[in-house]
Amino acid sequence: MHLNRFDDLAADVSRGLARRTSRRSFTSKVGVWLFGAVAAPLLLPVARGRAEDRYAGEEGDPRSCDYWRYCATNGYLCECCGGSANECPPGTTMSALSWIGTCRNPADGKNYLISYNDCCGTAQCNRCSCSRHESETPVYRAGTANDIHWCSANESTAINCTVAVVLGAAEDEV
Amino acid sequence: MPHSISFALSVLGLMLGVLLSHVGHADIAAEPLNRNRPLDPAGAHWAWYLDFNVDDIANSRFVLFDADTARMKGSLGSGAFPTMHASPDGRFYYVAESWLRGPRRIREDFVTIYDASSLQIDGIIELPGARRALMSPRDRTVLTADGSLLLVFNFTPSTSLTVIDLASRTIKGDVPTPGCSLAYPTSSRGVSMICGDGSLLTIHFGSDGTVLAQHRSKPFFNPDKDPLIENGVSLEGVWYFTTYGGQAHSVDLRGEEPVFGSPWPLVDQNKKPANFLASIFTMGKAGPWLPGGFQILTVHEPTRRLYALTHPITWSEGKGDHVFPGAEVWVYDIDEQKRIDRIKLRDVGISIHVTPDESPLLLVGAVDIETEEFRLEVYDAESGDFLRELEEPGEVMFHFQGVSGR
Structure with a gap:
């Protein structure tokens, strides 16, 4: 990967969220890394905001691959x-x-x-x-x-x- | 300007243009209809890949392309979950495929035989039942080394092999293989299969497809602690695999019974994670790495080099590493059992293949992590330089193979 691509991705939190819920999950995982390693403090509050307690005793969004x-x-x-x-x-x-x-x-x-x-x-x-x-x-x-x-x-x-x-x-x- | 005048001027201009275009030019000769372009003789850098067509798995295809020009040379529609083998004499391709009929996907399994010189269908063998239940591992079918038998792995979930005699194009029967899956050709007319306890089941066949001998090895890896990834590569009859943890295993299938080499590490076995700052300054590449992807390994016979897709664990967070796409291709001297080069990829790779010639190219099925589009990229296998890419390759490419076999 090129450095500029890394910078672009790390800066674009909204696109990163889209990537995390992408239909192509292995690319999602790369996106997860980009935020997990670098922007986790930025991302986590957003992720919590998306959570839906659909099932008793669970947390997260069952429509998300991250569930x-x-x-x-x-x-x-x-x-x-x-x-x-x-x-x-x-x-x-x-x-x-x-x-x-x-x-x-x-x-x-x-x-x-x-x-x-x-x-x-x-x-x-x-x-x-x-x-x-x-x-x-x-x-x-x-x-x-x-x-x-x-x-x-x-x-x-x-x-x-x-x-x-x-x-x-x-x-x-x- | 009134519309009628404007229209008249336009027509006049058009007629003038047509007249001028004919001055000094002969007419293009009428061309014959009903012509097919013959398949060119295969170049050193031609290869097939499987376009899995993930959004419509009933309609996958094998695509033939020239990595020198990044041009497509032809394709074979291959139903669902196909595998392809080339006959040793180069005359035929054998494609094992499932046809999923209509919206309810009523399933029928076939081996379709293609004339390799024309890509026209030469014959179809219907397989009994719908028992090829695996979707992607390449070694669900195997052509014996002498090219006489095609063996199809069945999973119902009982496991067995269907034995097909290719000279008569008839099914000879089924061989139960309890607890053992997939199949890798031995140097004689036989196969070895991986069993759930980490051992190999080796079966030798007679020329009529009957079982001559079976042998069950001792376990050579621990599937509970460090499973073997089933996508292996062979070099002169010796197979190479990696485990989830990046240990290379060699399995010599040239004799009656397999001979196992001592495992050696493809990646640093120090699992200490990188600190946060090191991750930042190396774009996450500090710390331990692991192999991962679909077609993870490829081998170049003339130089006896092994190529492996690898990624830093910082990227994968240690989850599902065995299929996580690769950031780099690491190159090893097989005999020295050491890494000699690292090739950085433009995008992340899921499948790799090295052409078998003296000036090898590295073909990479990749994903652009910005656009999430699939890419088919060509690199110089020796310098690691990116050379070119095939545009619009399809959806999820893997199972690269050369025109003459693996």
Whole structure:
């Protein structure tokens, strides 16, 4: 990267926020770094202002890829597609199989097991794309891999979006 | 000026222009219809890449381009989740793909065979069921070293290989591979697969596709503590991988059973984070680095150099590092097991490929972090200089491969 690009980005907080919620999450992460390392004191109050307490005992915006439950998701967030963080949109069917992530809930500091299920049966939602890879493994550890087309087991293999369902508190720390 | 006069003058001017344009020029000869441009002989710097087309995953494509001119040379529509192999004699491309039909995406799996000289379809093999459930790792299909068998990895989530005889273009059957995934070719007619406990399952096949022998190794990495990233590269029959933590592993697949080399570090194993000021003055590049991306490694056979996409942990905050895009490409002498160069990227890289010739180019699938547009950038692999880019490459490029194989 060139220095001037770094300066431009660091100066442009509003664009950085847009980047953080971008549909292309790996670029989002670069944006997260730019602010995490340099402008975190500027950014954090803004981020708090965006928070919505949609689920009891949680904080954050479930329409944002940064939301704590999405730490190992891969796909479109059902919150943005007519469903919710833990419900598929109308007209779709939740995949029977899922992958599991372990995410830390910042509200209570505990780790939780999260089941990521694809919602199958109709077109790609193409909103709120989010791919995160914390606690995610390659496919030889399939239960925690997020690169699998889980709607394959359904008659309609179309992936609309992906939910993140809390299964319970994890026994061990990550 | 009345409109009618203005219009008359315009018409007069147009007629004069047409007349003048014909003075001293012969007419352009009528051209024949129904012509296709033949595929030029492949240049040293031609390569394929996969445009995953993330907004419409049913319609990915492989794109052939010339890195010398940054011009597209052709493309193959490849359905969803495809892989491509070139036959050793250079006559065919084998594309394993899923067709997702209609709005409900009813799925059918095929291997489509293309004539490599014309890019026309030469044959189609229908795969039973819809069992190729993985989306992106390249090594979900493998061509045996002799080019006789194509093996397709199935995940239902039971794991197995479908064995296809390419001479007869028929399916010979399935081989269950419980607990083991993906497949990497051995030097003979066989494959090794990575198992959930960190071991390898090696299977050797007869010429008719039957299983001759199977061997399960001891674990050679710890998938709980430092998982192996599945995107490896091969150099003269030896495969190289990196772990999440940046340990290079070599796996020699030339014999009956795999031989594992001692791991060596691609990155400084000192994990002490950089202090705040050092981060500021180095644009976050102080402190520990890790490998990450989609196609993280590439290898140049004539110089025995390994290239790896790397990024500072300060950027990634230590989260999901194994797929985090790279700020630089680090270059290693494989035999000396040490870094010899660092190539700074204009944008952040997600996939890299080095051409196999004596004047190699480094191809980088990248993302412009200002515009979030995907880029396909060409660098001199030796000097690290940026040379050119292919405009409008597509959405999420990875799986670069040469015209003659990997």
